[in-house]
Amino acid sequence: MKSEYSLQGPPFTVKNIMTVNASRPVGYKHTYRCRPHHAFVYTVSGKMWNSIEGRALEAEAGELVFYPAGTHYTSIYSGENTEIKIVQFDLASGSLPDYLSAPCKIILPDAGERMEPFFLPEQGHPFYYLSCLYAFLQQVDENYSRLPAKYRRLQPALAELGARPARNEKVAYYAALCGMSEAGFRRLFREFTGRAPVDYRNELRLERARSLLRSGEYNVSEAAEKAGFSNLSFFIRLYKMKYGHTPKKE
Numbered sequence: 001m002k003s004e005y006s007l008q009g010p011p012f013t014v015k016n017i018m019t020v021n022a023s024r025p026v027g028y029k030h031t032y033r034c035r036p037h038h039a040f041v042y043t044v045s046g047k048m049w050n051s052i053e054g055r056a057l058e059a060e061a062g063e064l065v066f067y068p069a070g071t072h073y074t075s076i077y078s079g080e081n082t083e084i085k086i087v088q089f090d091l092a093s094g095s096l097p098d099y100l101s102a103p104c105k106i107i108l109p110d111a112g113e114r115m116e117p118f119f120l121p122e123q124g125h126p127f128y129y130l131s132c133l134y135a136f137l138q139q140v141d142e143n144y145s146r147l148p149a150k151y152r153r154l155q156p157a158l159a160e161l162g163a164r165p166a167r168n169e170k171v172a173y174y175a176a177l178c179g180m181s182e183a184g185f186r187r188l189f190r191e192f193t194g195r196a197p198v199d200y201r202n203e204l205r206l207e208r209a210r211s212l213l214r215s216g217e218y219n220v221s222e223a224a225e226k227a228g229f230s231n232l233s234f235f236i237r238l239y240k241m242k243y244g245h246t247p248k249k250e
Contacts, residue, residue, distance in 0.1 A: 010134070012094030017129045019118050020086040024077040031074040037088040038096070039067045040106070040136070042115045046082025050075050052103050063163055064111040067103050068096065087118050089133060099144055099152060102179075105159040108143055151192040153178050157185070161197075165204035166228030171197050205229060206242050213250040220247045 018037065041048075043059045050057045050065075052073040059065050060079070067073070069090070108114065117132045147155060157174040174197060175185035186197065193200050209227035212218045221232055224247075229235035239247045 010094070012096060013092040014089045014130070014133055014137075015092040016088075016090040017126075017133055018088040020088070021083070021119060022086070023081065023083040026077060026080055026082070028077040028082075029074065033072060035067055035069055035071045035073070037090055038069045038100075039086050039088045040115075041065050041067065042085045042111055044083040044085055044112065045079075046077065047079030048075055048082060048084065049078045050103075057103060057105070058164070059105070060163065062112065064106045064108055064115075065103065066100055066106050068100060071103055073103065085115050085119060087115065087133065087136070097141070097144075099155065104156050105163070106140055106143075107155065107159045107162070108140055114139060148192075151188065153180060154185075154189060154192060157189070157197075161201055161204060165201050165208060166226070168228070168230075201228075202238060203242070206239060209235070209239070209247065210243070210250060213247055223247065 016037070041059070042064050043061050045061045047061070048059045050059065050073050052071065057065065058078075114136055118129065118136075144152065144155065156177040160174065160177055171186060172182045174189075175182045178185055180188070189195075189197050189200070195203065205227040209223045209229070212223040212226060213220070218226065220236070224232055224235040227235075229238075236246055
């Protein structure tokens with residue numbers, strides 16, 4: 001018996017894979033008038049602040065950002081001992097998916113570990129790096145595809161809220177990350193999460209505060225402040241509503 005299968009090829013192919021491992025001091029500044037290659041940039045340690053066509057995008061240790069070729073932006077190394085790892089590439093054919101058409105944070109579990117194969121000692125065969133990049137792109141795509149199509153526009157805001165819930169940004173900031181009007185963003189966000197953006201952020205803050213309290217290294221006021229709550233009584237009230245007891249009982 002003979003079995004035949006038709007294998008579907010990728011919507012794009014890549015070439016010219018390059019890697020960069022860089023460490024810069026605080027205050028180091030670099031401007032791209034037009035980035036020549038597509039790039040995944042992983043922040044190993046420290047912090048970077050990026051100004052991208054009037055929009056701010058921060059990347060702290062453990063975060064992954066994608067910059068498509070042609071992006072105009074300025075990066076400032078704002079943390080001590082900032083180290084980054086970059087995987088750059090060009091397209092040989094086809095085009096990138098829409099979610100990679102603009103600079104954005106990429107939600108990818110174990111992003112640092114997935115970057116490591118690119119930086120092993122010289123492998124000596126170009127297929128090795130091609131296989132690494134295609135495997136990496138597959139993981140990025142599979143992770144992105146877990147979001148229902150209707151809600152994929154929210155990915156940049158969900159990534160930002162998950163990474164830095166303690167920041168007191170206005171809802172308009174998260175809407176801008178997604179390229180949406182504030183009203184449209186609020187409506188879609190509530191539809192997807194069941195909560196208003198600020199309530200969703202408070203949930204993340206409460207989870208962070210609980211983790212800090214259970215570590216035994218922070219008292220109630222310290223955990224509240226570190227999680228992003230400036231009003232202690234408000235924090236205690238929310239905490240009791242969510243967990244059924246005050247934070248002192250953790």
